[in-house]
Amino acid sequence: MRTRRFFIWTLACLALIGIxxxxxxxxxxxxxxxxxxxxxxxxxxxxxxxxxxxxKLRLISDDVEHTFALGQSPMxxxxxxxxxxxxxxxxxxxxxxxxxYTTTPSSLNFWRMRGVIEVxxxxxxxxxxxxxxxxxxxxxDGEHESDxxxxxxxxxxxxxxxxxxxxxxxxIMLTPDYYISHSPMETFEELRxxxxxxxxxxxxxxxxxxxxxxxxxxxxxxxxxxxxxxxNCAACHGxxxxxxxxxxDEMKAIAExxxxxxxxxxxxxxxxxxxxxEAKPAVLQGLLLRGGMGTGMPMxxxxxxxxxxxxxxxxxxxxxxxxxxxxx
Ligand code: HEC
Numbered sequence: 001m002r003t004r005r006f007f008i009w010t011l012a013c014l015a016l017i018g019i020x021x022x023x024x025x026x027x028x029x030x031x032x033x034x035x036x037x038x039x040x041x042x043x044x045x046x047x048x049x050x051x052x053x054x055x056k057l058r059l060i061s062d063d064v065e066h067t068f069a070l071g072q073s074p075m076x077x078x079x080x081x082x083x084x085x086x087x088x089x090x091x092x093x094x095x096x097x098x099x100x101y102t103t104t105p106s107s108l109n110f111w112r113m114r115g116v117i118e119v120x121x122x123x124x125x126x127x128x129x130x131x132x133x134x135x136x137x138x139x140x141d142g143e144h145e146s147d148x149x150x151x152x153x154x155x156x157x158x159x160x161x162x163x164x165x166x167x168x169x170x171x172i173m174l175t176p177d178y179y180i181s182h183s184p185m186e187t188f189e190e191l192r193x194x195x196x197x198x199x200x201x202x203x204x205x206x207x208x209x210x211x212x213x214x215x216x217x218x219x220x221x222x223x224x225x226x227x228x229x230x231x232n233c234a235a236c237h238g239x240x241x242x243x244x245x246x247x248x249d250e251m252k253a254i255a256e257x258x259x260x261x262x263x264x265x266x267x268x269x270x271x272x273x274x275x276x277x278e279a280k281p282a283v284l285q286g287l288l289l290r291g292g293m294g295t296g297m298p299m300x301x302x303x304x305x306x307x308x309x310x311x312x313x314x315x316x317x318x319x320x321x322x323x324x325x326x327x328x
Pocket of ligand 1: 111228229232233234235236237251264265275276287291292297
């Protein structure tokens with residue numbers, strides 16, 4: 001009898017210990033180790049979570065300072081250093097595949113440091129609609145190559161000066177549909193050929209183009225675009241867009257050595273009119289979403305929201321156009 005009671009007690013205790021262990025285990029954070037991309041990046045780089053259930057992560061750096069940034073979310077990037085692990089808790093309200101990545105330029109391949117969190121829930125994740133460049137049938141790899149001569153301008157095109165001529169601009173050119181599907185160069189040429197604008201000189205016409213471009217963004221969008229740019233793009237494209245970020249020289253040297261148009265390239269210089277003035281907004285957005293497929297330009301489609309990509313595109317054109325002075 002006594003042995004039996006002892007046995008039951010032992011079983012009960014073991015069960016209790018088991019339950020406690022299970023509960024505390026489920027509360028244990030998932031540990032993510034980070035090393036520079038060349039040494040493995042984020043480990044593990046694939047994590048599962050459920051909608052509404054807190055996901056605890058313990059971030060440990062094995063070498064240098066890194067960040068943990070989460071795409072498609074308002075979360076601010078979290079910095080963690082060697083010897084100083086950081087715990088964070090994420091909760092997702094929608095199912096889907098979320099990309100985490102670093103914003104610290106820890107090495108040449110820092111942008112390859114990415115991982116995914118697969119979040120499942122009771123509702124199905126929404127099927128994404130195809131990106132705009134696909135819907136418009138644009139060829140991202142040949143759209144804005146052109147050998148045309150660019151008009152030499154004395155002044156940077158200014159939206160404020162262009163605003164003066166707005167009544168002479170055909171209304172259709174002020175619509176968002178026009179903006180997304182025309183490059184500044186095409187817009188310039190169309191305006192230049194318009195008999196109603198014959199009185200304007202080339203500089204005036206470029207000012208009108210700058211004005212049309214400002215009408216398709218807002219100052220809040222430009223501020224957001226600049227913030228995203230400085231965090232995610234400046235390491236390659238440079239703070240001032242001149243293609244001279246901290247990795248630019250190294251990438252340029254690789255490009256020159258390999259001489260392969262599908263391999264690593266020097267980061268684009270956005271202050272050079274050739275690229276931006278020839279590029280339709282939908283193409284820039286497409287390049288941003290898809291990335292350069294081996295050129296060293298990362299793909300951002302899984303990271304930014306649609307709105308963020310348009311904010312970035314609008315901000316990129318500000319390397320060519322003077323937007324100041326126009327009320328938005
Ligand atoms: C790791 C370096 C790197 C980072 C970071 C990077 N880029 Fe790039 N980017 C490149 C390289 C290299 C090219 C040129 C090769 C190509 O077009 O694929 C390029 C090209 C581009 C182009 C195409 C330009 C054109 O006219 O053909 C756009 C647009 C662009 N980058 C935007 C961005 C934005 C916006 C960000 C930040 C969200 C960003 N890039 C971050 C390296 C980078």
